[in-house]
Amino acid sequence: MPALLRCRFCHLFAALVWAAGAQGLLAQTPDTPFTERPLAETSDRNFTPLGQAALGIRSADWKHAETANFIYHYFQSFVAAPVSVEAEFYYRVIARELEKDTTQWERKSHIFVFETAEDWAAFQKRGALDPWTGGIHSRGELFLRRDPQFRFKGNTLGHEVAHLVVDRFFGSNVPLWLNEGYAEYVSIRGYAAFQRARNYRMRPTSVAVANAQFIPLAELTAALSYPQDVLRVEAFYSESERLTRFLSAANKSGFGVFFEALAKGARFETALSRGFAGRFPSLEALEREFRKYATNESGAPPQD
Ligand SMILES: [Zn+2]
Incomplete structure (x- = not known):
């Protein structure tokens, strides 16, 4: 970091x-x-x-x-x-x-x-x-x-x-x-939320990741620096935002536990099992489910 x-x-x-x-x-x-x-x-x-x-x-x-x-x-x-x-x-x-x-x-x-x-x-x-x-x-x-x-x-x-x-x-x-x-x-x-309160219509602004640009989770979650390639930078931000949204929607309080564990130095999979207790049994299981959401422009994240 x-x-x-x-x-x-x-x-x-x-x-x-x-x-x-x-x-x-x-x-x-x-x-x-x-x-x-x-x-x-x-x-x-x-x-x-x-x-x-x-x-x-x-x-x-x-x-x-x-x-x-x-x-x-x-x-x-x-x-x-x-x-x-x-x-x-x-x-x-x-x-x-x-x-x-x-x-x-x-x-x-x-x-x-x-x-x-x-x-x-x-x-x-x-x-x-x-x-x-x-x-x-x-x-x-x-x-x-x-x-x-x-x-x-x-x-x-x-x-x-x-x-x-x-x-x-x-x-x-x-x-x-x-x-x-x-x-x-x-x-x-x-x-x-600001804009809705003022009666502006908001376009959805969470951006899907192009399938060809999808970064494997093992790579995304271990990155210590931004990608060199501009297209990859864009994918890095979009995919990171989608992963946050996806996990927060899957279980909001679990996401807090997961966040805290990562901030204290836990490995991604350790933090995942602490926050979501078996909901995503492995990184591969998470990636299968997440990839569909991350690459779909109109997809909804999972609900609690
Ligand atoms: Zn920033």
């Missing part, structure tokens, strides 16, 4: 056109007030070297705010406030779904919101990051770029926030496929 989760593919999902409508999101969650305050008055000022590097760029211009679970660093509040609403929303969705009680936690996670291409490039340079990086999650801090000119934001932010929340709940040993698959799964569902 890399220390940095570099979602080179994540930002491509922004091209999926959904009317984000930040005002609507704000109206639905009045319990997360976003209040600007001086850095000295925020509740946590411990930053990683990457966080310090970010704050070193146009250092006099950063603004700061805090909500229940996150601290934000940004340049303009109208850009960062909608980020805070989504961050708290996904925090609650994931905590509820994975049955995590974090009411006793005190330390908050940091989210850095960049806007201009110049600032983002300066950050990439200081952090020695690959130029294609669109959003980075590292050691409990999230760095992302939000272009205020770009109206349609899709599930990109939810995807990145999901990484941050998963890291906070489970630490940094979650396997790559599950980290990406879960971030896609929960952000697609979360985004659809």
Whole structure:
């Protein structure tokens, strides 16, 4: 598991056109007030070297705010406030779904919101990051770029926030496929819920895997890095999302047990038997059933 989760593919999902409508999101969650305050008055000022590097760029211009679970660093509040609403929303969705009680936690996670291409490039340079990086999650801090000119934001932010929340709940040993698959799964569902509440018709956004691109589960679940080939990257994300959806639908609480076991270093098959107790007696049995669902555009996952 890399220390940095570099979602080179994540930002491509922004091209999926959904009317984000930040005002609507704000109206639905009045319990997360976003209040600007001086850095000295925020509740946590411990930053990683990457966080310090970010704050070193146009250092006099950063603004700061805090909500229940996150601290934000940004340049303009109208850009960062909608980020805070989504961050708290996904925090609650994931905590509820994975049955995590974090009411006793005190330390908050940091989210850095960049806007201009110049600032983002300066950050990439200081952090020695690959130029294609669109959003980075590292050691409990999230760095992302939000272009205020770009109206349609899709599930990109939810995807990145999901990484941050998963890291906070489970630490940094979650396997790559599950980290990406879960971030896609929960952000697609979360985004659809927002949109439905606003009476938008949502197209199903879980994407089937082309049969020829199907990655055997033994390979997918053992991957430590993203595939080199772009087509395979696409399949990697889609299949990971489908596998997450499939297992979560098969048994939601079992999926939580399975997730926890994988995060603590269990092998895939060990975690499978702990979470699903004989429902999938082997990796081959799971693959036979899963492959049909993964490659079928309109297929429904199994029900509990
Ligand atoms: Zn990602």
